[in-house]
Amino acid sequence: xxxxxxxxxxxxxxxxxxxxxxxxxxxxxxxxxxxxxxxxxxxxxxxxxxxxxxxxxxxxxxxxxxxxxxxxxxxxxxxxx
Amino acid sequence: xxxxxxxxxxxxxxxxxxxxxxxxxxxxxxxxxxxxxxxxxxxxxxxxxxxxxxxxxxxxxxxxxxxxxxxxxxxxxxxxxxxxxxxxxxxxxxxxxxxxxxxxxxxxxxxxxxxxxxxxxxxxxxxxxxxxxxxxxxxxxxxxxxxxxxxxxxxxxxxxxxxxxxxxxxxxxxxxxxxxxxxxxxxxxxxxxxxxxxxxxxxxxxxxxxxxxxxxxxxxxxxxxxxxxxxxxx
Numbered sequence: 001x002x003x004x005x006x007x008x009x010x011x012x013x014x015x016x017x018x019x020x021x022x023x024x025x026x027x028x029x030x031x032x033x034x035x036x037x038x039x040x041x042x043x044x045x046x047x048x049x050x051x052x053x054x055x056x057x058x059x060x061x062x063x064x065x066x067x068x069x070x071x072x073x074x075x076x077x078x079x080x081x
Numbered sequence: 082x083x084x085x086x087x088x089x090x091x092x093x094x095x096x097x098x099x100x101x102x103x104x105x106x107x108x109x110x111x112x113x114x115x116x117x118x119x120x121x122x123x124x125x126x127x128x129x130x131x132x133x134x135x136x137x138x139x140x141x142x143x144x145x146x147x148x149x150x151x152x153x154x155x156x157x158x159x160x161x162x163x164x165x166x167x168x169x170x171x172x173x174x175x176x177x178x179x180x181x182x183x184x185x186x187x188x189x190x191x192x193x194x195x196x197x198x199x200x201x202x203x204x205x206x207x208x209x210x211x212x213x214x215x216x217x218x219x220x221x222x223x224x225x226x227x228x229x230x231x232x233x234x235x236x237x238x239x240x241x242x243x244x245x246x247x248x249x250x251x252x253x254x255x256x257x258x259x260x261x262x263x264x265x266x267x268x269x270x271x272x273x274x275x276x277x278x279x280x281x282x283x284x285x286x287x288x289x290x291x292x293x294x295x296x297x298x299x300x301x302x303x304x305x306x307x308x309x310x311x312x313x314x315x
Contacts, residue, residue, distance in 0.1 A: 014229060017187050017263070066146065069139055069175070071182040072229055 002049050002081040004059055008068045009040035009075070043067065052081040082311045084110040085123040087153065087169075089144045094130035094166065097286040102127070105289050106302050107314045115147040124309055125162040126153060128169025130222070130284060140183060140225045141171035150176055162206060162305060163278045167223055170270075170280035179271055179280045180238060181230035186223070187263025193222040195294065196261055198269045198283055199249040202242045205276040206308035207301050216253045217246070217297040219288040221261060221269075226282040228264035228271075235265065246270035246281055 010016050016038050023037040049055050056079055063075040084102045088095045095112065102110040113120060120126060133144035144150070150172070157163045157178055165173040173179045186192060200208050200215040230238070238244060246269040249255045260267045262282075270281030285298030303313045 014184070015187070015227075015263070017185050017189050017227070021189055066142060067138070069142070069182050071231070072184065 002047055002052075002055050002079060004045040004047065004055065004080070005078045006043040006045060006059065006063065006067060007040060007076050008043070008063070008073050010038055011072055011074055014072050050081050052079045055079050055081055082108050082124045082306055082309045083122060084108055084125050084127060085113040085120055086110060086127045086129055087113045087115065087149055088129075089115045089131065089133035089147060089172075091133045091135055092129050092131035092168070094168075094284065094286060097284075098127050098129045098166070101286045101289045101302070105299075106306065108306070108311070113149060115144070115149045118148050118152050120149070120152045120156050120161075123156070123161070125164065125305060126156060128153070128163065128165040128172055129286075130167030130169060133168055133172065136168075136225075139171075139175065140168060141173075141175040144168075144172045145176040154178060157273070157278050160275065160277050162308075164207065164305075165278075165280040166284055166286065167221075167226075167282055170282055171225060173278060173280045178278050179273060180234050180243075181228055181265075181271070183225040184227040184229050184263070185225050186227050186261070191222075191224040192226070192261050193220070194261075195220050196269075196283060197249050197251050197253075197259065198246040199253050199255060201244045201247055204242050205245055205272050205279065206305050207272065207276075207279045208245060208304050210304040210307055211300045214253055215300070216249060216251070217283075217288065217300070218295045219283040219285065219298050220294075221283050223262070223282055226262040226264060228262075228268045228282075230265055230268075238271065241274050242276075243271050243274065244268060245272050245279060246283070
């Protein structure tokens with residue numbers, strides 16, 4: 001059994017209304033050191049297989065087709081095979 | 082003219098669309114279940130609004146892999162008329178039948194109210210009976226209507242007349258104040274290059290009868306009927 005972590009983030013240049021709101025909220029709470037905040041998605045996936053290269057290729061397909069929207073989102077992954 | 086209203090788990094404007102098509106337009110209409118793989122015999126498919134698959138992951142992201150969507154893609158690819166309303170629009174974007182993507186409304190709030198939109202082109206099956214600059218008073222009801230598209234793609238869309246509706250003031254001016262959700266260029270509705278696929282965030286099925294506040298969207302239905310050689314019964 002392999003485990004994968006998938007991180008989906010908004011592409012640079014795409015406005016992130018949620019991130020902006022959280023940034024403002026943190027500042028209003030006194031956390032003035034916060035300069036930027038972008039909200040993304042984190043997924044933990046358990047899957048069969050032991051070949052990390054194969055798993056990464058398959059996960060890449062999953063990200064391109066469903067898990068991420070390539071028009072507005074980037075993704076990266078960490079695989080423990 | 083035969084209509085099909087596609088029903089996904091979580092669609093909630095399907096009955097409204099069915100009602101408008103059958104009762105107000107007087108046209109034959111059937112529901113098409115999302116498990117169906119056959120859309121033969123329809124002249125126009127409607128992807129209604131709602132919260133297909135609970136809006137999980139991204140609005141429309143899961144619905145686009147419903148069995149029926151393969152048939153819808155084939156239907157659209159061969160020139161069939163498809164209109165996606167609200168969540169239906171989001172599904173068309175996720176399916177790649179229309180360019181761009183939806184983000185959360187810039188104000189982070191679900192917005193449910195009447196807006197005004199301006200007809201930008203009459204060179205589509207959906208607006209042939211309208212006039213350029215015509216203002217339609219029509220409701221929106223969405224949380225993800227913040228339309229985004231890369232600048233180069235937007236230029237291509239403008240050149241090929243794919244921007245169909247833009248949010249505007251009551252007087253028809255496209256200004257930032259009339260943009261309810263942060264959508265690029267105040268875009269409320271777009272079509273495919275060939276014009277046969279239309280996606281729009283506002284709800285024409287909720288603006289087709291004066292008794293519920295507006296019948297401005299009748300021009301969209303009248304246009305598409307006329308495109309198929311059918312006159313809207315008086």
